[in-house]
Every structure is written in structure tokens, then in C-alpha cells.
Amino acid sequence: MTQTHNLLNVVMGNGILQVTLSKPDGIVTGIRYKGIDNLLEFHNKEEDRGYWDHDWNYENSPGGHDRIISTNYSVIVKTAEQVELSFTRMWHPSSKSRGIPLNIDKRFVMLRGSSGFYSYAIHEHFKGWPALNIANVRMAFKLSRDKFQYMAIADNMQRDMPSAEDRLKGRKLAYPEAVLLVNPKKAKFKGEVDDKYQYSMESRDIKVHGWISNDRAAVGFWQIKPSSESTSFGPFKQLLTSHVGPTSLTTFHSSHYVGRHFDMKIKKDEVWKKVYGPFFVYVNSLPGPGNKHRLWEDAKKQYNVEVKSWPYKFPASKDFPRSDQRGSISGRLVVIDRYVSRMVISAKGAYVGLAYPGSDGTWQTESKGYQFWTVTDAKGYFWINNVRTGKYKLYAFVPGFIGDYKHNVAITITAGSVTKIGKLVYKPPRVGPTYWEIGYPDRSAAEFYIPDPNLKYVNRLFVNRTTERFRQYGLWDRYSEIYPTKDLVFTVGVSDYRKDWYFSHNTRRKNKYVGTTWEIKFNLNNANKKAKYKLRLALASATAAELQVRVNDPYWAKRPVFSTGKIGDENAIARHGNHGLYRLYNVDLPGSLLVKGSNSIFLTQSRGGNAFFGVMYDYIRLEGPHA
Structure with a gap:
């Protein structure tokens, strides 16, 4: 292991690669590997090569x-096995x-012996300091x-x-990140859209x-994230990964x-500290044909x-706890829904996690603390290991069932603790039998109809x-092309949500973008005029939308039975997502509004003026009166 420095730079090396950082700035300015002087873009200014930013x-x-x-640089560890450098800026x-x-x-x-390097960052806010978002x-990294x-x-x-040059020559589309390539260096890219959001991935999959x-002896440059404990939400x-550059x-x-409404909000005088990472920058090289696939497979093995190896033993900061300084929790999650089964249902494939204490589902907007998640086995059993010490609430979501589970008792994790929480029972929202349903409750709109893109x-x-x-560009305008004059009509028992329910309820393009009303047609053998029916509306995303519900009357002039008010800032429609934040609305429908025989529920997304205003549905269900 080597660590050398001069007035402007410090170099870490282990005989496999050398990493150069500016001093005291802490910017990665060079990565030397296999005779290549720099894997980073040396034409960029030094501060625009490898950097942390906010x-x-x-x-x-x-x-x-x-x-x-x-503004300050120090050597924390320098041994035959490890070099750890610190670059600090104190406010x-x-x-x-x-x-x-x-x-x-x-x-x-x-x-020593590692074909890469690690980075992590400790953030801290003190009493007496100002509020910020x-x-x-x-x-x-700019390669x-x-x-x-x-x-x-x-x-x-x-x-x-x-290339980045291809983008500069391209035609900007509806927003700066989306560019139509009109004169690229390589003809095969001509006519394609490039947009970094097309390559976003869910945190669980990154x-x-x-x-x-x-090169003939190709080199791979990889970012490896072995844990998402410090990742928000x-x-x-969904997070950006790699893109043109x-x-x-x-x-x-x-x-x-x-949405910006859920920026991390640190209050004035709030004492807060968080460690982001570590993550691993891995480089590899393999000679010979077919090396791209082999390099990718090698990176997956790494x-x-x-x-x-997680949690790592090597970080020198006391703020990153090792395995023996953490705890664990285990248990079993089951579901009781007597309208689905008279038996207790094992919560197979459920997501169970520990996050900062809050109300149902607040884990999806929580960013100050750490989160620890796992997936249950076929019988609903779960184990979460290597949890940082602290107080948490246990949350869960079960595919196939609406809503969120939250264990009401706070859970305290201490160093070395083994918490066996036993059997947990989730009773999803339900008041009566299912009359009809549209979609599958999995918090996304993935199962609905997604059209082919405009070939342009x-x-x-x-x-x-x-x-x-x-992930294709422009699907918001495809709705107007498929439904140029009349909106979507879905007939229960006839229509198929995989073919007939558009994945995003957005605006229609006329001379301007206008709100749209979708109709769900269904039959009732009998209508109990004195009872209440329940409409479950599970939304997968919303952007500057207002969703209104009317029964057997489509006219906007009539006051809706229910309105969400203006909701959402996720921009999932524009950014090629199939979900944003999950919301569940439980709407009471008076039986007096329903009739025996043919009925309709009208869902109006009332806000127009923009192509990207709208909602995505996860799942819709009509429940009859309690039986």
C-alpha cells in the first residue's frame, strides 16, 4: 500500500490501481489502471471528474x-493493509x-489486493445552525x-x-434531459431519444x-452498492444510475x-448526523472476445x-458500526382477510422493514434516518440482520393486498440484540365483499396497458x-392519439385491464392539454339504498393532479362524491416511471346513488394545462356492504 502527496494532490496505490485526489479539495481527479493514465475525463476541469455534491x-x-x-485533509489510516484519507469541510x-x-x-x-476503492461521507448538523432542505x-464520476x-x-x-457531443447536436424535446439525436457520430443512433431518466432504477435493484x-483489452468501471441502509425513501x-456523459x-x-415537498428538511437547531455509504468503485479487465459479457458477470460476482462483507470492518470512523455493534430482528407476517380466505394467509414475498417511527407508510417519504428491509419467505418468515442501534417502527407491504402494515410498538435495537417479535397479523382495509376490481395491488401501474411509443x-x-x-419517451401524448375525442371506458366483466386500462390517467392534447374523465361500467344485481359501498382507490403516482369521483353522472358541474384535492409532485409521467408515491383513498359511496342493473363510476382528473399532470393507478376495488 502506498500513499504519497505533494502540495496539490494525494495518491493512493496498491499495485493494482492508483487514485489521485486533489488536496485539500477531496476531488477524485485521476484513476490509473492497467497502463491507462486516467479512466476519468482528463479534458474536464479537475473538480468535474469524481465528486460528492448536493x-x-x-x-x-x-x-x-x-x-x-x-478545506482540510488528513491521513486517518496508513498501514500495509489499508489507506484511509479524510477530506473535511466545517461550517x-x-x-x-x-x-x-x-x-x-x-x-x-x-x-491491499483490491481492484478498486471505497468512499463514504459523514454529514452533521448542530444546534444553533439554520434550517435547510x-x-x-x-x-x-465523469469517465x-x-x-x-x-x-x-x-x-x-x-x-x-x-456521446455527449451527439446530445449537444440533438433537438431538445419537452424538457432539457430529453434529446432527439439528429446527427450523431454513429448512424445507428439517429432518430433515437436519449434521456437519463430512462435508466432510473428502484433502490432495491441498484x-x-x-x-x-x-479497448481490445476492455476495462470495466463499476459502482457497487452493497447496502441501501443509508438510501432515502x-x-x-427510483434513482438515477448511469447515463450519457x-x-x-x-x-x-x-x-x-x-417531489420537492419531500426534500430532507433539517430544522433550525436540529442535531443530526448520517453516514452515506460506503460504496465500492470496482475496476476490472479481461482480454479476448466476448469480454463485455464476462466483465459484467465478473462485476456481479464482485x-x-x-x-x-457487509457491514465492512475497515471504515475507521466510529460513526460506522461493525457487525458486533448492530442488532437483528426476526418474526413472521400473516394476513387475515375473510373475504379472500377463511384461513390465515402467509404473507409470501412481503417487504418488511425498519424505519424511523412515523404513521402508516411514512417510510416512503423518510430520509433523515436509516432503513433496513427484507423480503419474507413462502410462509411469511423474515430476518433482518445488521441493524444499526436506535428506535424504529416495523413496516410492511404485502403484494396482492392494499394498504400498509405498521407494528404499533416501537422497536429498540441495541448492540448485539436479537429481537424475536413473533407472529404479526396484517388486516388490510376491508368492509365487504369484492364486487369488482381493476389491476393488481403492487404499488405500480406496470400491469396496465402501456402502448408502443411514437416511432419518431x-x-x-x-x-x-x-x-x-x-421507459419510452412521449407516452403521455399517445393517450391523445388512442383516445382523440372520447375518453377511456372500461366495462367490468368485458374489458381486460392489461389491454384496456391505460397506465397513466393524464391530460388530453387538444389546442391545449385538458382534464379527462374515465368511465367504469358495471352491473349490480341489487342496490341497497340504505347502505354504504366502499370504493378503494390505490394510486401509484400523482403529479399536480386532482382526482374526482362521481356516480352515474359524468358532468363536472355536479359536485363530486369525492375529490383528492391537488396532489402529487412526483413527475413520474415525464420521467418514464411506472410509479411514484403510494396513496390509498377509501371512498364511501351512498347506496342511494346506485341502481339495480347498469351503473357507472366516473373518475375525472380535472387539472389541465400541462402534458405531465395526472395520476397512475395501482388498483381499484368496489366493495359491497358488510355481509
Whole structure:
């Protein structure tokens, strides 16, 4: 292991690679590997190569961007086995104009025999410091444009990529991130849309991603995230990964797909500390044909190595606890819904997690603390290991059932504790039998009809890939093309939600974008005029929308039975998502509004003026009176 420095730089090396960081800034300016002087883009300014950054603002003030330029440098560990460097920037009230009001300690670690390096960052806010909102926390790498042209995010998401220059020559579309490539260097990209949001992934699926060089002895550059404990908003949060640049991101906190309303809000005088990471930057190289696939498979194997090593033993900071300083919890989750089964139902494949205490479902908007999630086995049993000490609430979501489970008793995890919580029972919202249902409750709109894209705006990677169709550009306008004059009508017992229920209830384009009304037709053998029926509306996303419910009367002039009011800021329609935040509305329908025979429920998304206003449904159900 080596660590050398001069007035401007410090270099970590272990005989496999060398990493150069600016001193005391803490910016990764160079990565030397296999005779290649720098895997990063050396034409960029040094501060635009490998850096931690934040989007943030003071309370009630405009937002800003802060690329963390440190002011102090120190060597924390230097042995034959490890080098750990610290780059800190301390905030003081007198330095209010100099960046985000936090103490930030950026750490970089290299181990002997390791083909890569680690990074983590400690953030701290003290009593007496001002309130602030944080929209993004991440580390970014800008790779060599000449070398890295092949991107790999998942087994089914890999391709040669256009260049940053191709984007500059392209035609901007509905928003700056989306560009139509009109004169690319390589003809095969002509006519394609490039947009970084097309490559967003859910936190639970972000394991390893990166780029492969076009050299004969190709080199892979990978970011590996062995744990999501410090990532905000739970396992379903969608985050940016890699995109044209070539750029590679490790994102820990982002307001994308949840909205700025849920920025991390640190109050004035609040004492707060959080460690983001560590994550691993891995580089590999394999000679010979077919090396792209082999490099990707090798990177996946390295991910498994990192997971088995978690929590890492090597971080020198006392703020990152080792395994013996953590605790565990286990139990079993079952479901009772007598309208589905008279037997107790094992919560197979349920997501169970520990998060900061709050109300039902608040884990999906929680960002200050840590979260620990697992998936139950076939009988509903779960085990969550290596939990940081502290107080938590246990939350769960069961695919196939609406709503959220929350264990009402707070759970305290201490060092070495083994908590056996026993059997937990979830009783999902239910008052009566199911008369009809649309969709499958899994918190996404993935099961609904997603059309082919307009052929003028295609990303060829996603053509003929059923599970990825939602990633195509411009699907919001396809609704207007499929329903040019009349809105969607769904007939229970005849229509198929996989073919006949559009995945996003958005506006229709006329001379301007206008609100739309969808109709659900159904028959009742009998209508109990004195009873109440229950309409369950589970939404997968909302953006500046207002959803109104009317029964057997479509006219806007009539007051709706129910309205959500203006909701949502997720922008999932524009950013090629199939969900944002989950919401469940339980609507009482007076039996006096229903009739024997033919009935209709009208769902109006009333707000127009923008292509991206609308909602996505997860699941809809009509329940009859209690039986």
C-alpha cells in the first residue's frame, strides 16, 4: 500500500490501481489502471471528474448546487493493509454564503489486493445552525469520453451509448434531459431519444452498474452498492444510475419521483448526523472476445463479495458500526382477510422493514434516518440482520393486498440484540365483499396497458421489451392519439385491464392539454339504498393532479362524491416511471346513488394545462356492504 502527496494532490496505490485526489479539495481527479493514465475525463476541469455534491436550499429561499470542496485533509489510516484519507469541510455561522450548512467528512479507502476503492461521507448538523432542505446527495464520476461507450445497468439493460457531443447536436424535446439525436457520430443512433431518466432504477435493484471501455483489452468501471441502509425513501425509490456523459452516479438521496415537498428538511437547531455509504468503485479487465459479457458477470460476482462483507470492518470512523455493534430482528407476517380466505394467509414475498417511527407508510417519504428491509419467505418468515442501534417502527407491504402494515410498538435495537417479535397479523382495509376490481395491488401501474411509443421518439433498447415499455419517451401524448375525442371506458366483466386500462390517467392534447374523465361500467344485481359501498382507490403516482369521483353522472358541474384535492409532485409521467408515491383513498359511496342493473363510476382528473399532470393507478376495488 502506498500513499504519497505533494502540495496539490494525494495518491493512493496498491499495485493494482492508483487514485489521485486533489488536496485539500477531496476531488477524485485521476484513476490509473492497467497502463491507462486516467479512466476519468482528463479534458474536464479537475473538480468535474469524481465528486460528492448536493442540491439544497435554506428554508424559504431559492435552491442551489454545492459540489463539496473540502478545506482540510488528513491521513486517518496508513498501514500495509489499508489507506484511509479524510477530506473535511466545517461550517460556521460566519460562513453562511460558502455552501450547505453541514460539517462534511468525505472518506476514501483503499485496501491491499483490491481492484478498486471505497468512499463514504459523514454529514452533521448542530444546534444553533439554520434550517435547510436537501434535494440530492450523491457521488458522480465523469469517465473518459474516448474510452467508455458501452453502458450496463442490469442483465437486460446494456447497450452502446451515444456521446455527449451527439446530445449537444440533438433537438431538445419537452424538457432539457430529453434529446432527439439528429446527427450523431454513429448512424445507428439517429432518430433515437436519449434521456437519463430512462435508466432510473428502484433502490432495491441498484446493485452494480457502470461502463465498459472500447479497448481490445476492455476495462470495466463499476459502482457497487452493497447496502441501501443509508438510501432515502425505502426499497422502491427510483434513482438515477448511469447515463450519457459517460456519467456514473451513486445516489443516496433524491427528490426525483417523490417531489420537492419531500426534500430532507433539517430544522433550525436540529442535531443530526448520517453516514452515506460506503460504496465500492470496482475496476476490472479481461482480454479476448466476448469480454463485455464476462466483465459484467465478473462485476456481479464482485457485488456478491461486497454484500457478504457487509457491514465492512475497515471504515475507521466510529460513526460506522461493525457487525458486533448492530442488532437483528426476526418474526413472521400473516394476513387475515375473510373475504379472500377463511384461513390465515402467509404473507409470501412481503417487504418488511425498519424505519424511523412515523404513521402508516411514512417510510416512503423518510430520509433523515436509516432503513433496513427484507423480503419474507413462502410462509411469511423474515430476518433482518445488521441493524444499526436506535428506535424504529416495523413496516410492511404485502403484494396482492392494499394498504400498509405498521407494528404499533416501537422497536429498540441495541448492540448485539436479537429481537424475536413473533407472529404479526396484517388486516388490510376491508368492509365487504369484492364486487369488482381493476389491476393488481403492487404499488405500480406496470400491469396496465402501456402502448408502443411514437416511432419518431424511440429508444431502441426498450423495443419489444414488455416489462420496460414504460421507459419510452412521449407516452403521455399517445393517450391523445388512442383516445382523440372520447375518453377511456372500461366495462367490468368485458374489458381486460392489461389491454384496456391505460397506465397513466393524464391530460388530453387538444389546442391545449385538458382534464379527462374515465368511465367504469358495471352491473349490480341489487342496490341497497340504505347502505354504504366502499370504493378503494390505490394510486401509484400523482403529479399536480386532482382526482374526482362521481356516480352515474359524468358532468363536472355536479359536485363530486369525492375529490383528492391537488396532489402529487412526483413527475413520474415525464420521467418514464411506472410509479411514484403510494396513496390509498377509501371512498364511501351512498347506496342511494346506485341502481339495480347498469351503473357507472366516473373518475375525472380535472387539472389541465400541462402534458405531465395526472395520476397512475395501482388498483381499484368496489366493495359491497358488510355481509
